[in-house]
Amino acid sequence: MQRRHLVISAGAAALALPRLAFAQGAYKAEYKMSTVVPPAFAWGRGGEIFANLTRERTNGRINIKQYPGASLVQGQQDREFSAMRQGVIDVLCGAPINWSGTVRELAAFTLPFLLPDHKAYDAVIGNQALMADYFDMVRKAGAEPLAVGETGYRQLSNSKRAVLKPDDMKGIKIRVVGSPMYGEIMTSFGANPTFMSWADAQPALASGAVDAQENPLEVFLAAKINTLGQKYVTKWNYSNDILLFAIAQPVWASWTPADQKIVREAAQDAAKQQIALVRKLFEEDVQKVSALGVQVHVPTPAEMQVWQVATRRTYARWKAQTNPGFVTKVEEVVAKTRKA
Secondary structure, eight states: OHHHHHHHHHHHHHHHHHHHHHHHHTSOSOEEEEOSSOTTSHHHHHHHHHHHHHHHHTTTSSOEEEEOTTGGGTTOGGGHHHHHHTTSOSEEEEOGGGGTTTOGGGGGGGSTTSSOSHHHHHHHHTOHHHHHHHHHHHHHHTEEEEEEEEEEEOEEEESSOOOOSGGGGTTOEEEEOSOHHHHHHHHHTTOEEEEOOHHHHHHHHHHTSOOEEEEOHHHHHHTTGGGGTOOEEEOOOOOEEEEEEEEEHHHHHHSOHHHHHHHHHHHHHHHHHHHHHHHHHHHHHHHHHHTTTOEEEOOOHHHHHHHHHHTHHHHHHHHHHHOHHHHHHHHHHHHHHHHO
16 A cells, blocks of 8 residues: 555656646746836836836746837837737736727726816725726736826927917817827817827927827926927826736736735835826926926916816717716716815
């Protein structure tokens, strides 16, 4: 009996060893992460922090390499999610508005003036039930969501004139990211939106082929957009997208539960640091942009009401097309912050 027991044990060990070797061998030497901007920007810095924390805490088992400029998709950030599904990208650190052409409902947070300020933003991303619903949408789309940071409130800049009200946008040719909703918003003001990557937008602004763009002022400063002929800024906070840290599901499934836990916590820590950086830059941006000789207009509450009314029809249309049930839940959370 003893000899038979030893034979069985040896056989079991022989079966176990290849399985263990396979699990270890399944880890790639490098996991490719796409970000639209490099670490000089808060967004790219969030990705860098995440990659570094993951590498350190897994003792190099999981080596995430950042590819800024959406270079894995030739600068076309709207292709990131589809490329992730195809196995070209392993890790996403990006703005879901860029992926709305692939999975429309992921851009639910970007409806115009849905999140009017950081108090509302924090209440929404801090609502566990709400974010659980959102994370379920991400999983259904093919990625494992880990954490949420902040891309920052998008502001308007142009080379033509001060923009104080919707009518001032008439005839202005503006670059927007590949979101039909953003395009429709600009069209409703009488502007002429054009969709292009950020890589293409910079020379277009410099040459005057495009008059305007919309991005967080942190991006305006880091990219030195004032040198591209942009003389006027309107800080209207019309849209603020989350920064989603996520892993392609096949990649996520290839990691051990222990490593999954490490990576999730690394993403959450990176997101906290990234949000803190975005908020610091937000507090300083008007002063810093003004110091460059750029005219900055911060709308009054009455002026903000005019902008909000002007986008109501577009808001209603895109709420219906995105995920009306989820957006209604977001609205309810935001409404409570108005009463507090």
